[in-house]
Amino acid sequence: MASYRERVVADLDRWIAGGLVSADKRAAILATLPETRRVDAATALAWIGGVLLGIAALAFISANWDELPRLARFALVLALFLGAAGAGAWASSRKRALMTDIALTLAAILFAAAIGLTGQIFDIVGDTQIACYVAGVAAFALAFAGRSIGAACAALVLIGLGDLAGEGLGGALFRPTEFPAPLMTLAAPLGGWLAIRWRAAPLAHLSALGVIYAVFWLVSRAHGGYPLLLAIAALFAGLAAAARWFYVKDQHFAGVFYGWFAAAAFAFFIPAGFTSLHGDSYDGHGLGIPHRIVWLAASGGVVALGRFDRHTLITFIGVLSMLGAIAVLLSDLGLDLMSAAAVFLVCAVIAMLAGLALKRRPKAS
Amino acid sequence: MLNTPYRILIVAALCVIALIGLVVREGMARAAGTEVQMAMAGVDPRGLLSGNYVTVSLSEALPAGATCPQSSTIELDPHNWVALKVDGQLAHAVGTAPDRARVLQQAPLAVRGTMHCDDASPGFFGLWATHARITTDLGIERFYIGGDQAHRIDEVLRHADRNAPSPVNAIISIGQDGRARLKGLSVNGERLELNWL
Numbered sequence: 001m002a003s004y005r006e007r008v009v010a011d012l013d014r015w016i017a018g019g020l021v022s023a024d025k026r027a028a029i030l031a032t033l034p035e036t037r038r039v040d041a042a043t044a045l046a047w048i049g050g051v052l053l054g055i056a057a058l059a060f061i062s063a064n065w066d067e068l069p070r071l072a073r074f075a076l077v078l079a080l081f082l083g084a085a086g087a088g089a090w091a092s093s094r095k096r097a098l099m100t101d102i103a104l105t106l107a108a109i110l111f112a113a114a115i116g117l118t119g120q121i122f123d124i125v126g127d128t129q130i131a132c133y134v135a136g137v138a139a140f141a142l143a144f145a146g147r148s149i150g151a152a153c154a155a156l157v158l159i160g161l162g163d164l165a166g167e168g169l170g171g172a173l174f175r176p177t178e179f180p181a182p183l184m185t186l187a188a189p190l191g192g193w194l195a196i197r198w199r200a201a202p203l204a205h206l207s208a209l210g211v212i213y214a215v216f217w218l219v220s221r222a223h224g225g226y227p228l229l230l231a232i233a234a235l236f237a238g239l240a241a242a243a244r245w246f247y248v249k250d251q252h253f254a255g256v257f258y259g260w261f262a263a264a265a266f267a268f269f270i271p272a273g274f275t276s277l278h279g280d281s282y283d284g285h286g287l288g289i290p291h292r293i294v295w296l297a298a299s300g301g302v303v304a305l306g307r308f309d310r311h312t313l314i315t316f317i318g319v320l321s322m323l324g325a326i327a328v329l330l331s332d333l334g335l336d337l338m339s340a341a342a343v344f345l346v347c348a349v350i351a352m353l354a355g356l357a358l359k360r361r362p363k364a365s
Numbered sequence: 366m367l368n369t370p371y372r373i374l375i376v377a378a379l380c381v382i383a384l385i386g387l388v389v390r391e392g393m394a395r396a397a398g399t400e401v402q403m404a405m406a407g408v409d410p411r412g413l414l415s416g417n418y419v420t421v422s423l424s425e426a427l428p429a430g431a432t433c434p435q436s437s438t439i440e441l442d443p444h445n446w447v448a449l450k451v452d453g454q455l456a457h458a459v460g461t462a463p464d465r466a467r468v469l470q471q472a473p474l475a476v477r478g479t480m481h482c483d484d485a486s487p488g489f490f491g492l493w494a495t496h497a498r499i500t501t502d503l504g505i506e507r508f509y510i511g512g513d514q515a516h517r518i519d520e521v522l523r524h525a526d527r528n529a530p531s532p533v534n535a536i537i538s539i540g541q542d543g544r545a546r547l548k549g550l551s552v553n554g555e556r557l558e559l560n561w562l
Contacts, residue, residue, distance in 0.1 A: 066511045070559075074388065078381050085377030089370035104373065111380055118384055120418075123547045123559055124391045125504045138380050145372035 004252065005033050043098060050102040054109065073121050081110045088146050097147075105150025108139035112158055132162030133183055140190070149200040152191055156206045159187040160213065185214040192257070199253050208260035212236075212267070219268075226287060229272035236265035247309065259313035262302060266321050270295065292332060293343065296325040300351050395546040395559075398538030399474065401449060401456035402551055403501065404531040406522070418507040419518050421535055421547065424500040425457065426527060433482030433497050434460050446543065447480045447501055448472035455534065458501040465543060477543045478503035495527065503545035505535065510550075510557065518552055 012029060015021040021029075057080065065073065088103035112135035119126045139155035142148060163182035188210030195204035219232055240261035246254035273291035299322035306315030326344075333339045367375070404425035427433075445463060448471035449456040458480045460471040468475040480501045488494035510518070521532050536548040536556065549558035 078384065082377055082381060085373055085380075089373040089377075092369040092373060100369075107377065114384060118388060120507075120509050122388055122391060123505075123507070123509060124387070125506075125544070125546065134383075138376075141376045141379075142373065145376045146369055 004250065005030075008033060046098060047102060050106055054106050058113070070121050074118065077110075077114045077117050077121075081107060081114050084110050085142070088142075088148070092146055100146050101148045101150050104142045104146045104148035105154055108135075108142050108148075108151040108154040108158075111135060111138050111142075112154070128165040129162045132158050132165055136162060136183070136187065140187070143194070147198065149194075149198060149203050152194050152200070152203050153206050156184075156187055156191050156203075156210055159183050160210065163213075163217070182214055182217050184210045185218070188214055195253065195256075199251075201253050201256055204253055204256035205260070208257050212260065212264045215264070225277040226272040226275040227277070229268050229275055233265045233269035233272060236261045236268060240265055244305075244309065247311070255311055255313075258309075258311065259317070262314055263317050266298075266302075266317065269298070270321075270324070289329075289332060289343075292325060292329040293347065296322065296329060296347055297350065299325050300347070304355075391546065394540040394542070394544075395538045395548060398540040398546060400536065400538055400548065401451060401474065402454055402534040402536050403449075403456050403458075405533045405535050405550070406500075406525075406527070406531060418509045419515055419550070421505050421508055422500070423458075423503060423505070423535060424498060425455075425531060426496040426498050426529070427485075429496055431485075431497055433484055433499070445477070445479050446475050447478045447503070449474035449476055449539075455530075456537075458499050474539060475543060476503055476537075476539045476545050478545065498527075503537065505537070505545055505547045508535070508547060508550055514557065518550065521552060 009030065012021065012026060016023050016026060068076065084103050084107035088100050088107060091099035091103055112132075115126075115131045115135050118124065119131070136155045136158035139151050139158055143152035143155060163184050188207045191203055191207030191210060194200065195207050215232060215236075219228060222228055240258055243254045243257035243261055247258050273287045273295065299318050302318030303315055303322060304318075306312070306318050329343060330340055333343070403423045406422050406424035445461050446465050446468040447458050448460045448462070448468040450459045450472040451457075451474065456474065460468070461480045462468040462471070465475045478501055480499060483495075483498045483500070485497040486495045518533060525532050532553050534551040536551055536558065538546045538548050540546060547559070549556055551557075
């Protein structure tokens with residue numbers, strides 16, 4: 001898909017050919033546009049090469065592990081980590097940002113491996129959760145030191161694994177842990193701030209998911225009913241609106257937060273309609289048909305917004321949500337087709353009137 | 366503000382120092398702790414080995430006719446303490462309690478962990494009868510060792526009589542902090558200890 005800059009270049013050339021804009025203004029106009037950071041084939045191959053190099057090194061070491069004395073194994077582990085970090089420092093001194101990023105990402109992964117291998121080498125009993133947290137904090141430190149997006153992503157993944165560690169996947173998610181809240185409640189906002197500062201889309205994806213996960217963790221322990229879920233849905237809708245505001249200001253990476261927070265808003269709004277007031281067992285008397293109607297209307301609004309903003313994920317979320325709302329509404333109405341026809345007719349009229357009002361607004365002004 | 370290369374090197378150095386410090390601290394705690402040996406059992410002979418380590422399962426059969434201690438627990442509480450009583454060469458778990466002070470009233474040694482006891486089974490007309498068995502979890506799960514040694518230990522444990530004293534014992538150091546640290550294994554009296562080399 002063409003970036004904004006590429007679309008402007010195409011349009012600009014067409015306008016110059018049509019005599020609408022003078023050719024000598026071309027460079028000045030394009031200079032006002034932000035450079036698009038896209039991963040080209042060479043960059044992607046460099047990343048793949050870095051990862052495969054790390055895997056090759058690990059496989060080689062694993063094959064010869066038993067023959068090495070313990071101190072030698074430990075020294076090797078530290079040497080690998082220092083080598084990656086040193087490579088990152090060298091690349092940084094040469095202003096080679098991509099190589100710095102790859103090297104520090106590798107260093108972050110190697111340090112996480114080093115923690116585990118140190119425990120294995122010296123038979124040190126440790127807490128998996130603490131080990132993941134320490135590795136995550138070290139990865140963040142490397143990310144800050146070298147402005148490494150990859151290391152920051154690795155940090156979020158490690159901290160997420162730490163939150164889930166202890167009793168297996170989902171164990172810490174659904175059972176109490178010794179910590180009052182997952183460390184992701186701190187890590188995800190930090191990752192989001194870095195993503196905004198560094199305009200890093202992968203980091204934006206992970207931090208958005210981290211925020212959603214952390215909120216879900218907290219909500220699952222609050223044992224609240226539908227008021228809590230509705231409040232959280234409203235919170236995420238507000239965050240999505242804020243992200244959209246940046247998105248329409250040509251901060252395109254904000255589209256990542258826009259999409260994920262819109263999805264999260266639905267993810268909390270939909271179950272609210274099937275939850276009792278106090279969060280205890282659902283007796284079928286939740287929010288009922290009004291919830292479904294609002295769900296349907298919101299889905300339609302999101303589809304329209306997605307098309308208006310040219311945001312594929314928003315449109316997709318809206319369509320998916322709408323399909324779900326229709327199916328659930330039909331089920332709630334007991335497949336009473338006359339009632340369903342009435343409800344859908346009302347929603348259709350509202351949607352059409354809204355579209356008509358939007359269409360007339362520019363003409364009135 | 367420091368240049369980026371120096372920042373990276375400082376962070377990397379701090380990470381390395383932290384790891385070295387951890388190893389040194391654990392080594393000192395292991396050396397300074399009270400050494401005991403505890404009987405081991407195979408968890409599942411077919412699953413005992415995965416890679417080059419031995420699964421450490423601290424489990425021993427009680428003498429014939431003996432019953433489970435009153436204070437053995439079923440729920441695994443990570444904050445629990447286990448009372449250890451040394452009898453001859455081996456230490457035996459004799460009870461648990463939620464805090465160190467209460468555990469020390471039961472036995473001279475206290476270690477962080479959990480203990481549960483399976484009652485004796487009469488079997489089928491005396492066949493396949495089992496004694497009561499105490500299993501202790503001190504947080505030690507594995508002993509990393511070379512492939513040949515690991516297979517040898519596996520064979521020894523696989524052919525051991527479940528109702529007889531175990532031929533393989535775990536050598537454990539109990540630190541001032543109450544944590545158990547593995548020092549090595551004793552296989553038919555032969556010590557396989559962790560060392561720096």
